[in-house]
Amino acid sequence: MQLTRLLPFGFAITCASLAAPAPEPTALAVLPRIHSNEYINYTTLTGFFLQDDPATSTTGFDYAAVNFGLINRTYSTDSEVPADWTQWQKFDHYVWRLNRGSGRFVQYKVLYMGRHGEGYHNVAETYYGTPAWNCYWSLKDGNGTVSWADARITPNGVAQAVKAHDFWASHITSQKIPVPETYYTSPLTRCLQTANITFSGLDLPSRQPFIPTVKELFREGISGHTCDRRGTKTYIQDAFPAYKIEAGFSEDDLLWKPLQGEVPVDEDIRSKIGLDEVFDSDDSTYISITSHSGEIASLLRVLGHRNFSLSTGQAIPVLVKAETIESKPIVTASQAWTTISTCSTAPPLPTAT
Ligand SMILES: *[C@@H]1O[C@H](CO)[C@@H](O)[C@H](O)[C@H]1NC(C)=O
Numbered sequence: 001m002q003l004t005r006l007l008p009f010g011f012a013i014t015c016a017s018l019a020a021p022a023p024e025p026t027a028l029a030v031l032p033r034i035h036s037n038e039y040i041n042y043t044t045l046t047g048f049f050l051q052d053d054p055a056t057s058t059t060g061f062d063y064a065a066v067n068f069g070l071i072n073r074t075y076s077t078d079s080e081v082p083a084d085w086t087q088w089q090k091f092d093h094y095v096w097r098l099n100r101g102s103g104r105f106v107q108y109k110v111l112y113m114g115r116h117g118e119g120y121h122n123v124a125e126t127y128y129g130t131p132a133w134n135c136y137w138s139l140k141d142g143n144g145t146v147s148w149a150d151a152r153i154t155p156n157g158v159a160q161a162v163k164a165h166d167f168w169a170s171h172i173t174s175q176k177i178p179v180p181e182t183y184y185t186s187p188l189t190r191c192l193q194t195a196n197i198t199f200s201g202l203d204l205p206s207r208q209p210f211i212p213t214v215k216e217l218f219r220e221g222i223s224g225h226t227c228d229r230r231g232t233k234t235y236i237q238d239a240f241p242a243y244k245i246e247a248g249f250s251e252d253d254l255l256w257k258p259l260q261g262e263v264p265v266d267e268d269i270r271s272k273i274g275l276d277e278v279f280d281s282d283d284s285t286y287i288s289i290t291s292h293s294g295e296i297a298s299l300l301r302v303l304g305h306r307n308f309s310l311s312t313g314q315a316i317p318v319l320v321k322a323e324t325i326e327s328k329p330i331v332t333a334s335q336a337w338t339t340i341s342t343c344s345t346a347p348p349l350p351t352a353t
Pocket residue numbers: 021022023024025054306307
């Protein structure tokens with residue numbers, strides 16, 4: 001697959017926006033397909049999680065306080081299972097039934113998508129203010145005191161990942177929440193770290209160990225900011241030796257370009273390619289994806305889920321229906337890169353008001 005051809009870019013999404021506004025939903029009618037005459041059509045099934053309900057406010061929402069958002073309800077398959085099963089067990093049975101009767105061309109999966117814990121780039125954007133961050137500081141590797149190129153997570157970010165770990169540990173025991181069967185992570189350090197802390201040391205089935213696959217296409221919207229430039233394959237292998245790196249992953253970051261940014265329509269195209277690769281090759285029902293605010297927003301658009309912006313360390317579950325349909329080849333329309341506007345000198349720090 002020629003990523004360079006599929007990824008023309010045009011517009012900077014800041015990698016670090018603490019609450020990046022979700023870009024306009026884009027035309028999904030132009031997405032490419034894996035097979036020449038097939039297309040995977042994703043839809044989100046609603047009524048299962050608080051997050052899929054447009055009435056749920058995203059402000060201050062905390063997955064960990066509400067059983068990941070799983071709605072307390074009945075399912076049509078409840079009579080088949082013991083009445084004292086937990087909500088998650090009943091949900092799991094319902095999803096199993098969906099897949100059992102779905103036929104060859106339809107599959108249902110539950111995606112657990114988590115945003116990385118707070119990174120040094122997030123702190124720096126707040127410190128300098130978004131305009132100065134975007135036009136000046138984000139283009140540098142750091143400021144002499146702090147480095148934010150391929151940013152690591154801060155102690156606060158570590159605490160957010162520990163909280164996610166504790167959520168899983170307690171809910172595996174008390175709620176019998178289905179654990180991920182497979183794991184994917186963005187190649188950026190803040191996600192590699194977050195996945196490690198979240199899932200290491202959990203009581204996982206021996207057949208489903210935490211061995212995440214590092215996946216290029218689940219990286220953040222590529223903004224030209226140094227925090228969106230990934231490390232080499234060798235660096236990732238050395239720092240996270242237990243991780244699996246997907247086939248075809250290049251040694252160097254071939255996608256990031258200084259002063260250039262990806263437009264949302266192009267990000268959605270590659271998000272769909274990434275999802276298609278997973279849905280095409282992974283038989284798991286429960287899949288964990290550790291990624292970023294902008295990229296998870298893009299995945300949600302491709303999945304037909306409502307906007308749901310995640311603050312650092314937050315996570316969202318989505319029940320996805322994926323239907324493989326026959327369709328005519330579609331010409332991929334992509335947009336040009338745009339250039340990031342820069343400032344020649346450092347803008348003043350924001351004044352306290
Ligand atoms: C989703 O975000 C877009 C862009 O910010 C906005 O126009 C749209 O109204 C949002 N939709 C919902 C349901 O909030």
